């Protein structure tokens with residue numbers, strides 16, 4: 744019976760390990776998603792800078808075009824000045840030239856500001872690129888690690904399943920049925936005893952019964968919760 748009890752305890756440990764493996768397996772996609780999120784964040788930061796640079800350059804080219812158009816207007820106006828007949832017309836054209844030059848001056852200031860901004864953004868891009876490359880590396884390493892962890896876990900699961908199958912074959916069928924019923928009802932079927940108490944329900948176990956449990960050679964149920972009591976041998980702390 745000692746061996747049966749030991750196998751029962753081991754069976755429960757294996758089933759707990761299998762349950763934990765299942766939760767771990769379920770956690771993998773979430774771990775990958777977190778890595779993906781960081782990768783996308785790095786990519787977004789880089790794209791944002793590249794996009795900003797494009798935007799600044801586009802705006803600058805537009806302004807340069809406007810400046811060119813205004814200059815052309817000024818040239819036309821100056822030609823017209825040579826042909827005007829009245830003073831009033833002359834004044835009007837001068838006014839137009841003045842406006843155009845004002846516009847040109849404003850646009851040119853804006854162009855300088857944009858050139859400066861482009862320089863700053865352009866200088867930040869290599870850093871963002873490096874960070875993104877690092878993020879990619881971290882992602883690949885992370886995914887690789889998760890994959891290795893998964894494979895190692897699958898190997899363990901296979902070993903546990905085999906061991907479980909072996910134990911079930913060796914267990915007395917009525918004992919196994921009892922184990923299954925307890926597990927169904929209580930969540931755990933076999934519990935350790937420690938300090939004269941059942942570690943399933945923490946109720947005190949009478950000394951005589953406790954001494955029997957310590958021998959591990961009989962199936963003894965907790966008087967309170969009915970779980971099968973198990974004394975982990977080598978444990979000196981059972982006072």
Ligand SMILES: [Zn+2]
Pocket residue numbers: 941942943944945946965966967968969970
């Ligand atoms: Zn109990």
